[in-house]
Structure formats: C-alpha cells, structure tokens
Amino acid sequence: MKKVIEIKNLIKHYGNFLALDNLSFDVYEREILGLLGPNGSGKTTTINTILSLLNYDSGKVKVFGEEITSSSYDIKSKIGVIFQDVAVFDELNVYDNIDYFCGLYIKDKKLRKKYILEAIELVGLKEFTNFYPKQLSGGLLRRLNIACGIAHKPSLIFLDEPTVAVDPQSRNNILEGIRKLNQMGATIIYTTHYMEEVEQLCNRIIIMDKGRIISEGSKEELKKIVDVHEKVVVESSEINQKAIKYLESLDSVECVNYSNNELYVTYNKDDNNLANLIEYFKKEKINFTRIYSELPTLNDVFLHLTGKELRD
C-alpha cells in the first residue's frame, strides 16, 4: 500500500523535556490510524511536527513522498486539520466560517459553495448555518470545527481529540462523519485518549507514551499482547471455598477473586469458559443473580504495557 506519511527517528525537545523520543512510523493510504496515549504522551506534538508547525531536533518527516516545509503549498492543499481546541471566528456565522477556511483552498466560488453545503450536511449543521459560534452548544461547535477542517475535501486529515467534552449524540455524529470521510477516500490520523473511539474507528493503532511508540498493530493484534483472554464476572452470595479452589485448579484460569459478592475469574484461554462455569454452578446448586463475560480492551493492553491506565 502507498505510504502517505513516513516518519523516521523523530526527536523533539521542549527545553529539557523529551517530547518525541526517536519516533518512527508510517501511515498508509486510506487507513484510519489511531494515535492512542494519555495526555502528554506526544500525540499532538507528533501531529504539529508532521504539519511543519513545529521545529524538531532530528529525524525525517515525509508527507506524500516529500519532506514537508512551511512553503510546501502543494502538499498543504491536500491536508485538513481539526485541532483539539476549536479554531473558528466568533465574528462569523457557521456558513461564513466554513466559507473562509474552505476559501483558503478552493478558489472557485461555485465549487466552494457545493463543498460547504456537503460539509454542513456531513456534520449535521444544516439548521444552524446562520448561527454564530457563541450561539452553538459545545457539541455543535466541535462539529463546526470539523466542518472548517474538512470542507475542502482533503485526502489526508488529522483529527486531534475532536470529541473532547462532547455530548454522546454529537460524538456519534462526529465518528460517523469520520467514517464517511474515510469511505470517500481520505487517509485519517486520529488522536485520542478514548480507547472506545479508537476501537470503533481505527484500522491500525499506535500506542504512545512519553514520546515513544510502545506498541502498534490492529486492535486484534494488540489485544493478543495481553495474557488475559476473557474475564467472567459473577454476582452471587453463595460462592464457597470449594468452588473457588475448583476454579483455581483449572488450567485455563489465570486467577480468581471473590469479594463483595462478586466473583472475578480471569481466563488465559478461550475454552467455552462462560458455558462451563454456568454448568458447574448448576451442578453444585450455586445460585447467581448475574453472570457475564468481558473481553480484554485496549485499556488492558495499555495497562499491561505501561502499568497505568490510559486516563491516568
């Protein structure tokens, strides 16, 4: 597959603080790459460096096969950016804001109008075109922010935590919009510390911490890193020592924990675990109120790799 971005051995300091530590990765055409990591892990710095907004100490950054500089106008014309902070003019209404930013890329007025209307449709702001930013809710403002970044139909889009402090409806709308952009052919780099979003959206994930890549791959590949395969939770007041000892003796069980009438059984193998457990309780006449199975998440992966939670 064609490489859209190539980063090699990128190093960036803020004073004495090492923000990017020998970072190397590639981004391929039409993929949605998730940059996952806690706050301060270097996600935004990576994006700003790729965009040539920031100086870096050493390394190489190529976009569309060329080293990007501040005067790489051909490359820049294919890029769209949605920053973490809303970047729109309070003095302009929704339509004018999109028109202004789109106009920096598209000169043809007719074509621009078509693109603006499509962007408004995509982010669901049709009823708010005459509204000013201060009249919009946080979620709608984020959608406007996105529309301003993608109206010119870029083939490479950077989304830097676009759903921070957004209501669930707007979040779903935004995620749906991103999927559509990708289906329309855009390559997307998506940074967030919400693992659910990355799981839903991204084909490939890079997990960052302290300016370094600590792991990368598809979500399935990443989850394989973790020893945990499945976790079964049982709510019951009738769990006895015999049952706990039995479960601990099984080869597929990693550990057993029982407290506050909740039993946690962690498995390291997929062996019809939930069905077998229900069968055992039936046989031993142990009643339970609820029983369910949890598959490992990216948070478990992150926990496994760094020893801390994503949102620490």
Add this chain to the structure above:
Amino acid sequence: MFLHNYKYSLKVLLKNKTLIFWTLLFPIVLGTFFNMAFGNINSEETLDIFKVGVIDSVEYKNNTVLNQVFNDLSNNKSDNYLFDIVLNDEEELIKDIENNKIIGYIKVKEDIKVFIKENGIYQTIFKNVVDQIIEYQSLYENVFEYEQSKYQDIYELKLIGDKLEKLINNTKSNINDTSSNNMNVFMIEFYTLVAMACLYGAILSIYVVNNFLANMSKKGARISISPIKKSVMLLSGLLASFTVQLFGILVLIIYTKYILNIDYGSNVLNVCILSFIGSLTGLILGLFISSIIKKDDEFKISVCISYTMICSFFSGMMGITMKYLVDKKFPIINYINPANMITDGFYSLYYYNTPERFYFNIISLIVYSIVLLVISFVVLRREKYDSI
C-alpha cells in the same frame, strides 16, 4: 485569495464590538467629553449680534472716543461688528429693556453709566466693552493733555489715533480670538485625540496578525497549514484593518471639525496626508507589538493601549503643560513619540503657514514606521516555532 482574506478580515473586524469601541467610538466619546469639559472652543459660532441702547444726548455726541468705538462695533460691515445701537430717550430705552429688545443701555453725562436688567453673557460683554472704553478714554485723555502741551504736533495725534484703533480691535478680539497667530491651546487636546485614534489602529492590526500566527491562536495554526503564503495573509489582513482604521479617523475628523468645530487649518490635503500616515504608523505599531510579544491578543492590546496613552500624555492630552515641558526639557522623547509627531503635525497645519514643521513630523513618522516594520519582518520571518 488576497481579496477573500481581505473581505473576511474586514467582516471580522467590523463585527468585533470591542475593537470597534476602542478604535471608532472611544475617540468620539472622549472628544465629546473634552468638548463638554472645555466649553465652546470656537465661540464665534455661538455669539450673536445683540442690541444696546444709548440715551440720545449732547454728551454722547461730543464723546469722540466713545462715538468712534461704538460706531465701529455697530458697523455691520466691520470685522469688529458686535452689537446694534438703539438711540433714544431714557424712558423709551427702559421700556425696551423691559421688553427684552435691548440688553442694556448707557447714559453719558460727566461720566458713563451702564444700565442692565439682568446678568448674562451679552450683558457682561457690553459692560466690559464700556468699562474698557472708560478706562482707555481716561488714560488717553491724560496722555493727550500731557502730549499736547508738550509737543502739539501731528505725530502725537497720530499716535493717539493708532492707540484708539487698537482699542477698537482689542475690544472684539478680547472676546473672541480666532486669529491664526493666537493658538487656542485646547486644540492640542483634540489633536492628541486624533493621534491617539491613529495609534489605536494598532489594536486592529494586533487582532488581525494574531489570527494569522500559529503560535498565537489555533485559528493561526489552521491558517498556517493552508496553502497560502504568510505574506499574502498578513498584507490582506493588515489592509483590512487599515481600511477600518482610516474610516474611523475620517469619521473622527468630520465629527470634531463639523460638530465640535475643531480647526484643522485650511490645508485639507495635508490633513488627509497626516491622517493617512498616522494611521499607517498605528497599523505598523500593532504589527510590531504582535511580532515581538509572545502573549495572547488581550495582553498585546493592553500593552498597545498603555503605550498609546503614555505617548498621548507626553503629547499634551491631559494638559498642554506636559507638551511644553517635554519640548523644553526632554525633546528627545518627541523624536520617538508617534503621538507627538501626529499632534505636532496638526498643530503646525493650524498654527504655522510654512510647511517645514509639518513635513518634519511626516518624515519622522515615516522613519519611525520603517524602523518598526523592519524589526517586525525580521521577527516574523521565523516561520516555525519551538512550541505552539
């Protein structure tokens, strides 16, 4: 692209109430307060011709000095035309004063007595005129008697005639002095006001430039990654702020000239040139502040307002004494104070008939602006940032 950015920069500036207040409304409001505080600076417009009475008597007709002065002050073709005279007997004049047809009358016997019904500006003027005549008459009579006895030639008589003419001229000019050689110091306050308004244009350019700098705003970051040259963005944005600024100055000058009756002299072209270059200096000052201070636009605007107020203070906005003090003791400050250059430019247009001082101020403003512009461009050439 230039026009696209110009159009939207103009729209953004005109819709920003804070910016419009500081650059357009504040100077007008301040000017109105100045005018209220200092009264009618050009009172010629408000002083009407009034009627005075004179009791028709032999003594009046024989009083040459009084006759000559009154004739001149009541001659509607004279530059000193101040009042009309009603010559009548005392009984009729009392009726006239009761019916407000005249503001007062004089009775000439051995001395001159003034009768007025009530106090007021016209009554005060009338009384002062008569008092002045009495005073001068007494003085000249004494001189005349002395000189006549000593020389008795035509030269002395001419001298007295000249002094009498001076008395007539002084009568009106003491009330209203509008000659170009007699500077009304309050004009300086208004010239500093225009200077302040010109420099407040910096607020507009600070706002515009901050919107284009990636390390100053997220909008700047978004614009920086667009395929447009930074110079195109900056020039079109600055042109938009200059347009708003010039419009504001034009409104201010029209308002102060036609509503507050401020005299900018007769050379309209030079007033326009000075306003244009003054506004340009304000614009470049904003660019300079934006490029060297790495803070948000609120901080930069605070710096700009403080700097402008200090410059205006040294130019005489809060009192003409400060301008004289700086002129006399620390003239070096004037060479780096753009507010003084603009104020002094207007002052020279109003007061001096020769253009040297005006052009000196214009050249000083241009040099000052070029220095700031060069520094700004050197700083802005850095297109990448260590942090944003």
